[in-house]
Amino acid sequence: MERRRLTWLLVLATVPAVVEAAILLGVGFQAARPLSPQVTAVWPYDSYHDLRWLLVYHDSWWTFLLGLLAVLGFRGLVTTGLTMLAWPADLPRPGWRWLLRRNLAVAALIAVVVSPWAALAVAFSVVALSWYLLAALLPMLLLAPFLQRAGVVAGWWRGLPSPALVGWPALNFVVLTLAGALIAGTPPWAEVPLAGLAGVANGLLWRQTIHAAVRPARIVWARVPVAPVMIVLVVFAAVAAQGVIGLAVGGDQQWRPPVLTQPLSDRVRHAVIVLAGHDSSWDGTPPVDPRVSRFSYLGLDEQGQPRPYGPHATHRTLGSSAALLAAQVDVVHRRTGRPVALVGQSEGAMVIRTYLEQRPQASPVDTALLFSPLIRPARAYYPLPGHSGWGVATGWELRLLFGASNLFREVDSNPDEPFVRSVMDNAPFYRNRTLCPVPGVRMIAFLPTVSAIETPPGQQARIPVYEQPAFHGGLLGRQTVQDRLVDFIAGDPVNEPQREYDLLQRVGAAWQAPPLLLSLNPVWAAEGEGDPARTGRICEDG
Known part of the structure; x- marks a missing residue:
């Protein structure tokens, strides 16, 4: 019985990653190939994967809202299945209805917390500054240990995570990074098998994190609401990070090399x-x-x-x-x-x-x-206020983030400033x-x-x-x-x-x-340029 459950766990963790990899391979979307292993990763890397796709690929408020409901429902169902199959055989397991309600709620919570950082990843792809990418990854690493108990334990928000709950999600981050690097550096025919192997690794890591989350262990600071404090700090950091990034990128304003x-x-x-x-x-x-x-x-x-x-x-x-x-x-x-x-x-x-x-x-x-x-x-787009188009919700989220972050900046900035718009357009x-x-x-x-x-x-x-x-x-x-x-x-x-x-x-x-x-956005489609996102090559005509 235990072996059969492990087999189905690995199947459930593998199939979505393989399907996404096969779709990307079929449409010739080379630049997105390294993302497919994340679709069944542990919290919050799975939600970070979903939200980056959603924030780039919606072209109206309706498609954004419908897409958000779809990714939350998909995430809740998949993590419920992974949790049930990864549950220790020697411990009683809650009913599937309780687990489904809990995982849907966790998916919604993580979407709220992670969404600002996913929006920053989109902003990074507009201006191509690694500061934004690095700034968006650190909160994922900090949040991961606090979220593994959220879908399985009623009092998950109290106490510090155990060493195991720190180590297994960190290992998943390493696995996802290596899997993405391998997929990016190998011929297209290897993409689907590599995504499948990463899915297997995700399944094994789900098993380890669930075991670490539900087995009795001494919890440090058992009455302290550590997780809510960390979540608030991460959300606040998404605003404050804009000021820090601005200082780091701008450097000494009186520039004298x-x-x-x-x-x-x-x-x-x-x-x-x-x-x-x-x-x-x-x-x-x-x-x-x-x-x-x-x-x-x-x-x-x-x-x-x-x-x-x-x-x-x-x-x-x-x-x-x-x-x-x-x-x-x-x-x-x-x-x-x-x-x-x-x-x-x-x-x-x-x-x-x-x-x-x-x-x-x-x-x-x-x-x-x-x-x-x-x-x-x-590499992304959002329309001006009052207009519709690809990334419309992302644009408003970035405006809110930048507006709040201007409290921490010496020089106000916004995602619609003429320099940024001229790059995007x-x-x-x-x-x-x-x-x-x-x-x-x-x-x-x-x-x-x-x-x-x-x-x-x-x-x-x-x-x-x-x-x-x-x-x-x-x-x-x-x-x-x-x-x-x-x-x-x-x-x-x-x-x-x-x-x-x-x-x-x-x-x-x-x-x-x-x-x-490039071919999807009417603002760009008539330019006749090649698209490196498809080919991996530059300086080509469309």
Whole structure:
């Protein structure tokens, strides 16, 4: 009898993962392949899986509400079945009706708690910043030990979880990460068998967590409502995290890397324009080398000099920033008579790429260095307020989160600011061609290795790259990188990829939100671009 129950437990844990993997394989949805093992994971990874799919793939309030009811019902039924089959044979088990009611309630509770973090994962897929991805995973790890008893024990919310309830969910996280990495790095024919093996592992881990949850054990702080406190902290952290992420990404607003504070080598024959990133500011202090000038997000003054600017100026659209850059390029070239090299970080790199796409044939720019560019951004969508479309509920959840988080930020931000909208509205180009060659321009991308975590598996660049361990925006301030910058502008070949970059891409693959296919969104469908979400390749026509 026990062996038969274990067999059915493994079957129930395996079939949904295999079905999802087979569907993704059948429709050619390569970027979402690593998500399939999570469909039968332990709490809360299973709900995190469901909500990321739902928040990306709904196109109206009705489809969101119906989808939410469907995923809650599915989750309640599946976890009830897994719980019944995993229950220890030597202990009395509650009736199936009680377990079903309890698991439906837990599914609803976890959806409320996890939903803000799933929304942040969608926001991450829009701006392609690993800070959001990493910030969304930590709460899953913290919540997991407190939720394993919720579906099986009446007083689950009191007391600290046992070591076993900490260890088994943590092991499930490792299994899901490894399974996603293997699926991302193997041929498509191996996807379904690997998802099946991950489902088997999920079933065994359900068995262990249920045993640990229901067997009598000494509970530390047995009368303290620890779980509600943790849940409140996690929900509050979803708001506060926006402020922390903003500080981490923005860094020192008075941005002064070596290219601005040191003289350039005599080998450099270019005039250099340097573009800072999002939420940066500039007080007008000129660079040390007269061949270098700062780009201003407020444009030029009457004398043709870049204006000092504050953080809000960086929130403008990429197209308008590119127009300002074009005007500054012309002024610098006329004044110096030199060819122009562009150096941009983060948003600045995206402004450069937008300018290169729109530049006139007679442009004096022949060199571009992109530091921490957004790699395959705009993988999700949400419409403006008052409009319907893909991700409509997600947009409002993000507006609530960002609105509350502005209490913790020095500079207000919102998910509809012009910069973000310009990335989303032009998703086919930025998702497919950011790191593609431009005729007549020498280009290189300086990529911190953490950006690999934010990039779906597959091709990320078809230009030379310089990859080094660093966080987003952390390369340009290093002296060794300054040396490579000078070498490249002076005409030397620079191309230093790191082997671990591809590995890190696969490691992060399981925890990204599924991309919205370009062909589904009417805002994007007419652009004629290839979709890396299907092919894993960039720089292709549709």
